[in-house]
Each structure stands twice: as C-alpha cells, then as structure tokens.
Amino acid sequence: MAASSFRISQLATPSVCLLISVLAYGSQYFFLHFEPAPLRNSELWRINIFALCIWICYYRTCTVDPGRIPKDWKPLNSKQLEADRASGRQRWCRKCEAFKPPRAHHCRNCQRCIPRMDHHCPWTSNCVSHFTLPHFMRFLFYTVTGMSYLETLLYERASIIWSSRNLPSYLGPSALQMGFLLVLLLLNSFTVFMLFLLFVRTIWSLGINTTAIEEWEIERHQTLLRRARHFGGYLTGPGGVRVRIKKQEFPYDIGIFSNIKAGMGGSWNILGWFFPLARTPDRRTGLEFEVNGFEDPHVSWPPPDPDRIPVAARNYQAPSTDAFTHTEGSLLSQSPAADQKVRRRKRFHDRITEQPDSSGSGESTPEYSSDEEEQDGEEGWKNSEGERLRDFGVEEDIEFYDEEDIPLAILMQRRAEKQYY
Numbered sequence: 001m002a003a004s005s006f007r008i009s010q011l012a013t014p015s016v017c018l019l020i021s022v023l024a025y026g027s028q029y030f031f032l033h034f035e036p037a038p039l040r041n042s043e044l045w046r047i048n049i050f051a052l053c054i055w056i057c058y059y060r061t062c063t064v065d066p067g068r069i070p071k072d073w074k075p076l077n078s079k080q081l082e083a084d085r086a087s088g089r090q091r092w093c094r095k096c097e098a099f100k101p102p103r104a105h106h107c108r109n110c111q112r113c114i115p116r117m118d119h120h121c122p123w124t125s126n127c128v129s130h131f132t133l134p135h136f137m138r139f140l141f142y143t144v145t146g147m148s149y150l151e152t153l154l155y156e157r158a159s160i161i162w163s164s165r166n167l168p169s170y171l172g173p174s175a176l177q178m179g180f181l182l183v184l185l186l187l188n189s190f191t192v193f194m195l196f197l198l199f200v201r202t203i204w205s206l207g208i209n210t211t212a213i214e215e216w217e218i219e220r221h222q223t224l225l226r227r228a229r230h231f232g233g234y235l236t237g238p239g240g241v242r243v244r245i246k247k248q249e250f251p252y253d254i255g256i257f258s259n260i261k262a263g264m265g266g267s268w269n270i271l272g273w274f275f276p277l278a279r280t281p282d283r284r285t286g287l288e289f290e291v292n293g294f295e296d297p298h299v300s301w302p303p304p305d306p307d308r309i310p311v312a313a314r315n316y317q318a319p320s321t322d323a324f325t326h327t328e329g330s331l332l333s334q335s336p337a338a339d340q341k342v343r344r345r346k347r348f349h350d351r352i353t354e355q356p357d358s359s360g361s362g363e364s365t366p367e368y369s370s371d372e373e374e375q376d377g378e379e380g381w382k383n384s385e386g387e388r389l390r391d392f393g394v395e396e397d398i399e400f401y402d403e404e405d406i407p408l409a410i411l412m413q414r415r416a417e418k419q420y421y
Contacts, residue, residue: 010125012122012123012124012125013062013123013124013125016058016123016124017058019187019191020051020054020055020058022184022187023147023150023184023187023188023191024047024048024050024051024054024146024150025051026180026184027047027150027153027154027184027188028044028047028048030157030177030180030181030184031043031153031157033177034157034173034177034181035173036157036160036161036164036173037156037157037160043153046149047146047149047150047153050142050145050146050149050150051146052276053138053142053146053276054139054142054143054146056276056277057135057138057139057142057143057276058124058139060132060135060139060276060280061121061124061126061132061135061136061139062124062125062126063126064126064131064132064135064280065131066107066110066114066115066117066126066127066128066129066130066131066132067114067115067129067130067131067283067286068112068113068114068115069096069098069099069100069101069104069112069113069115069287070287071098073098073099073101073287074099075091075099075101076288091300093106093113093398094398095395095398096112096113098113100113101113101115101286101287101288102288102289102300102301103115103116103117103130103211103214103252103289103301104116104117105117105213105392105394105399106394106395106398106399107120107127107393107394107395108120108390108393108394108395108396109127109393110127114127114129115129115130115131115286115287116129116130116133116211116286116289117129117211117213117392117393117394118133118205118211118212118213118392119211119212119213119392119393120392120393120394121136124136127393129286130281130285130286131280131281131283131286132280133206133263133264134263134264134265134273134278134280134281135280136202137202137203137206137263137264137273138273138274138275138276138278140195140198140199140202141199141274142276143192143195143199144192144195144196144199147188147191147192147195148192148196150188151185151188151189151192154181154184154185154188155185157181158181158185161173161178161181206259206260206263206264207256207259207260208250208253208256208259209252209253209254209259209262209263210250210252210253212392213389213392213394214250214252214301214302215383216383216387216389216392217301217302217303218250219383219384220302220305220381220383221248221302221303221305223381224245224303224305224306225245225246225247227245227348228244228245233245233246235306236306236351237306237307237309238306238309238345241306241309243304243306244304245303245304245306248295248299248301248303249292249294249295250301251291251292251294251295251299251301252289252290252291252292252301253292254290254291254292258290260273262289262290265278265279265280265281266281266282266285307345307348307377307378307379307381307400308400308401309401345377345378346377347377347378347380348378379396379397379400379401
C-alpha cells in the first residue's frame, strides 16, 4: 500500500505539468484554428505571460529547499525550556535528536524537521514551509488569475457557437472543434474552481498567520476545552495524572498586514510579493517568530494535551547502556529508545464510557489499547474536515508524542553553557 502511494505521488508533478500544458497551449492551438473568433495578438501575449509566470512559480515551489533546522540550534529562552519541562512538554524531536523550534514539525516525506511547516503538498512533492510559502502563494495567484482569464476566452467562443446554433453545420466549427472546446471549458472550469477555493483558504490562513497544522491544533485545543468543562477543567493523562486545560490564545496572530508580511518573506515591498523571481526568505530566519503578547511569554504552543504524553515513557525499562534523562519525578530516570513503539490510549469516548467490571471490584478496563488491536487512540483524532496529523505529511508517531524527555547530557551541556556566560 505504501509503495503504491509512493508511485502515485511520483505522478502528481508530471500530471500538474501536463494540465498546465494542455490548458495553456492546447487552448492556443484551438483558438488559432477557430475561424469565427481567432486569437487576437493581445490575447496571445496575455496567455503566454500568465503561462510563463505559472511555470516559474511552480518550478520554484517544487524545487526550493523547504529548510532544515541547524544541528546546533538551541532555544534562546532558558525559562521557556524550564516551563515546558515543568508542564511535561518538550520541543525535542526524537528522530532528529535535536531541539525543535517553534512551529517546526517533522515531515515523514522530507525525513527532517521543517521550519514553520504548513503541510507537505503532494502536487509539488515538496513541503509548504517558511521558505516555500511565498512561492506557493504566487503560484496560486497566477494560476487562478491566468485560468480565470482563459475562462473568459473560452466562454466567449462557446457563446459564439451557441448563438449560431441554428445555422447550417458547414458554416460553423467542426464536431471535433466543439468537442475540444467542451473538454477545455469543463477542465478549466473545474480546475480554477478548486484552485480558487484553495487560494481563498490559503489567503485566510496567511491573514491570521496560521498553518494547516496549527489550524488542526487550534481545533484540537477547542475540543479539549469542551471536554474539560464536563470534568471541572481537568482531563486525565496516562497513569491517572490530571492535566488542567484552560483556554490559550494563538500567539502568532500579530495583525493582518504584519501576518501577510511575515508569510511573504518579511518584506513590506508589496510589488515583490507578486514578482515570480522574488528572493526566497533569508535562510537565517524561520527559527523564531514574533508573538502578540496575549499569553505569558513562557507559555508555548501548542497547548498541553494529556493524550500527547507518551505512555511508553512511564513503563518502559531501558537497558543500562541507554542515556539518562531528566524527568520531573526523577533526575536519573531513563527514557525509552527512539524506535520504541508508543502504546496508544483508547479513544476519549471509549475511555469515559467504560464501566467497572462484573466482578464487583470496581476496576475498569485498562486505558491502553494493545498493539494487536491497532487502535489509533487520540493520535487518530480528526478535525471537522476529517483530517488527522498524518494527512498534512507529518510523522505522526513523532509529532503527536513529541513530549520526549531531553537527554541528560544535553541538559548538562545547556547548564554548563549558561554558567559560562
């Protein structure tokens, strides 16, 4: 199944190139041979200019490196690190074995943490990230604009045919030409409609400075708030640990124009936002982001989630050769191996509806699902559009259970650096 999906994904980019070619150049071939309304020079220039802009932006969206996290990157705010550790959360990627900056996520396709990852786009075979988002936005803009212009030209020719429908057939276009026009009209109409919806949604996300993953996290947080209201503001984590759930504002919405500026490379040059050959954002950026100050500066995003705590970290007995880690309960407790399969908790509604066993002991069914059951647990939680984390291209096992304890050697190194400076 995975191999089949991989083969299909390899066909995505050639399919997009074929679609652009058919609409941009197939339509020109039709117009040049359509005698009732041949293509005018001004129309020819506009179609080809739009096509050139689309090709440039699509090429850059597919080929520009979405970025990577420097191996030596460390959080600048030591209080933030301590606050995260106190709340049971860490910005530490188990697979990359490195700190994970805010808004970064581990992509299962790129096999690394991506700065400000929005999603991995199958149609570009690349991540939409801090560095590729401006190119992706320009690609959508020129595609929607160019195809909308093509739609007007196709509609004009279709209306000519309709108005002359009562004339003898030899005075009008051939059946082949009419069939070709119908195919172009239907294909262009469907494509521009779908891309227009994507473009509007992406503009909306850009205006409020959220990524597709962060919108999922916001909706997840709202779900946890609704659940917690029925339990006095608390939800139960693994092992019966109660976690307080309180409303937390999204920190990166800093005003609509500042949001657009940040998403389009950090420049106020509005004309540069539309220039197909505009520079990729500075590679030194994408690791720290301006916040709106609505929350305490030491509160991190996403908010605490009791189901993101790895169950394996509590019960796993690591070999004596493993590195020690620092946890809240014990300074020298050991962490699970990076490749240890994390046991998933049962879904929330299954947990709260469990009844005591029939023996009268008052004990309920264990809250962990066995590996044989292959239940997704809350990791498989879906938003209102039916999307889960893996649908955005992230490594779900790594991303959802990202509260791994930082190795003690790293903590000791950080402490030594702090004392040195």
